Amino acid sequence: MNIGRRHFGKGIAAVGGFGLPALVSGAAEAQRNADTLRVVFRDSVPNIDAYYNNQRTGLILAHQAWDGLVHRDPETFNIVPALATEWTQVDSTTIDFTLRRGVKFHDGSDFSADDVVYTLNTVSKPEARVATPSNYSWIDNVEKTGDFGVRLRMKRPTPAALEYLALVGPIWPKAYRERVGLEGYARAPIGTGPYRITRVDSASIVEYERFDGYYEGGPKGRPAIRKITARFVTDAATELTELLAQRVDWIWNMNPDQIPNVSRLPTLQTLRQESMRVGYLMLDAVGRSGADNPMTKLKVRQAVSHAINRESMAERLVGGGSRVPPAPCFPSQFGCDGDAAVRYDYNPARARELLAEAGYPNGFDIELTSYVQPRQWSEAVQSYLQAVGIRARLNMLQVSALIQRAWRGELAMSMGSWGSYSINDVSAFLPNWFGEGSLDDYSRDPEVHRLLAEGGASSDADTRKRAYSAAIRRITEQAYFLPLHTYVNTYAFSRQLEFKAFPDELPRFYLAKWK
Structure with a gap:
């Protein structure tokens, strides 16, 4: 889900075998002359105001047009x-x-x-x-x-x-x-950032123009590119087709399998960068989705944790330096103590034993809800679960639809990702998933609530570390949440575009320029 949340689109057939419009080198040159950077995302945002969406795309769009203190x-x-x-x-x-x-x-x-x-x-x-x-x-x-x-x-x-x-x-x-209200502001927002928004259609497009009145000494500087058009499409195949046909200048998080094919094209280039985003599997330990949910049993949750070969997923599916975080947070975040975490190795035999001990010798049926793309990442988790007897029905949703179901307490087992709004402190990760009052909390553990409150109530580094370490120990002992892998962003963009990626997963189009 940050803006935290983000999904990745499935790939298409190899470029050489996919019917595409002829590549015309003059098209990109014409676009550069028009001084408009065309970008595409696969998840539209319900509200362009960053306070009212928690999707990564929303954070990116807002970052170009607003400044903070x-x-x-x-x-x-x-x-x-x-x-x-x-x-x-x-x-x-x-x-x-x-x-x-x-x-x-x-x-x-x-x-x-x-x-x-x-x-x-x-x-x-x-x-x-x-x-x-x-x-x-x-x-x-x-x-x-x-x-x-x-x-x-x-x-x-x-x-x-x-x-x-x-x-x-x-x-x-x-x-x-105050004059236009929440809805009016979403339709016609204004900020103080280096770009001003000239058009918003939350379902299809956001358009920007360089704000020549951006204040002297502003940290983002004066953009080199005059206009940005950000469009939303529904799937990765459309997105990649648009890039290959030179109707788009920049995309991200295409299927890594496509990198060699795209990189061979004279008009395009690719780039990979690990981000602070962590893929996860959330298990309904408290029974919000129903008291008969098998995930309310500790041994079932432990079985799930042993059933999935996360190292293989990180190395073979994600690639690019992806790793498996031992704790439910990103390793660089303050307070993310991997040594405090209980670790679950890939052990399908042990998973089957635990299921039998929990009363499910023949396994069980359950819904696995996901927005994670490429789809084969979700299918890999489904396959690992199937191998130990957990017959997961994969239900793929759009990000916003899954968020709404999650907040209503309808998900027994859900798969997603969290980017912590790129904040390098565990307070941007743990409270969202385990904090008292959070709509995403599927454990509702009073002890975890107490420890997170303790860690968040002190400015003393040692006190914070002790509280967060104890919370991580409790969360992993109880197998409430399984960190699957870190994400590695894959960018593909025009060779005429100078674009730099950063580890905080926040594309800064105001720093981009034409070559």
């Missing part, structure tokens, strides 16, 4: 100024920000402290019903200390506060947002 440098991960030029940690729960003067929103209105106070106080309240409340629940209140000064108070020490503000804290224009 601070910015995270993609090379160093250092926090640098954006809408705030300076900040001071007053105490463990208070930060004072000095705001940048002379910033304009895309409609020409002036940015000030009122916009910051309005935005952060709105999204941190439960009644805002944002897509990922845990991203903002640490905020107590924000008050104005002057026209260009604000004080942010936290409910508890939050060491990753600046990362959240950098990656998932875009600032709304107060007067405009």
Whole structure:
């Protein structure tokens, strides 16, 4: 699911055997002359406002058009100024920000402290019903200390506060947002970023134009490319066909099997980069989908964990340096203690023994719901489960449809991925799946809730590590959640495009340029 969530499309037949329009080298040149970068995604977003979707595509689209108080440098991960030029940690729960003067929103209105106070106080309240409340629940209140000064108070020490503000804290224009409301803002949003959005159709297209009023000293700089057109298509075959026919300049996460074929073409190039995204299998331990769900039994969940050859999936299906995280988080995140995790090796014989001990000597039938593409990744999990007697009916859904079913508590076993909004702290991973009140929590374990609250209530590194390590130990002992592999992004784009990928899985089109 970040924006966290993302799906990958299945591949098509080898390029050489696929009927495609003739490749015309002049087409790409004409597009470069038009100075419009054409990109395609496979998952449309229900709301372009980043606060109201938790899909990775939504985060990417918003990142081009909005800025937050601070910015995270993609090379160093250092926090640098954006809408705030300076900040001071007053105490463990208070930060004072000095705001940048002379910033304009895309409609020409002036940015000030009122916009910051309005935005952060709105999204941190439960009644805002944002897509990922845990991203903002640490905020107590924000008050104005002057026209260009604000004080942010936290409910508890939050060491990753600046990362959240950098990656998932875009600032709304107060007067405009109040006037048009949530739905009006989604149809015609404005921000302070390097691109302004000129058209939104959440089902098909988002169009951008360079914002020549982007503030001096802005961390994203002035884009080299004047316009961006982002279209949504339904499947990977269409996406790849559009790229090969030169109707698209950039795609990502095509089937890795297609890399050799695409790389041989004189008009295209490919690039791979491991990301902070983790593929997972979520098991309904608490019985939200029904008290008779076999996943409520610990030995069944342990059997599932032993049944899947995750190392093989990472090496042979994902490739590109993918690895199996031992803990339910990305290894580089603060607090992601792999040594604390109980590990489950690939052992189908042990899986069958555990199923028999749990009362299922002949296995059982269950629904496996997934949005993960290529489809063969989901089918591989289905096949491993089948081999030990778990007859999983694979139900492939769009990302948004699976999210809605998950939040309604309908999924006994679900497969997806989580990118933590690219925040390099375990507080962006564990609370989403195991935190008290989370709609994605399928374990509802009071002990895990307590440990996550303890880890999130301290600014002391050792205290946080101890709490998060204990939570990881409990989560893995109980086999609530099985991390399958890290994701490796596969990019394919025009050879006339200069594009750089970063490990935080956030394409920055404002840094791209034509060669």
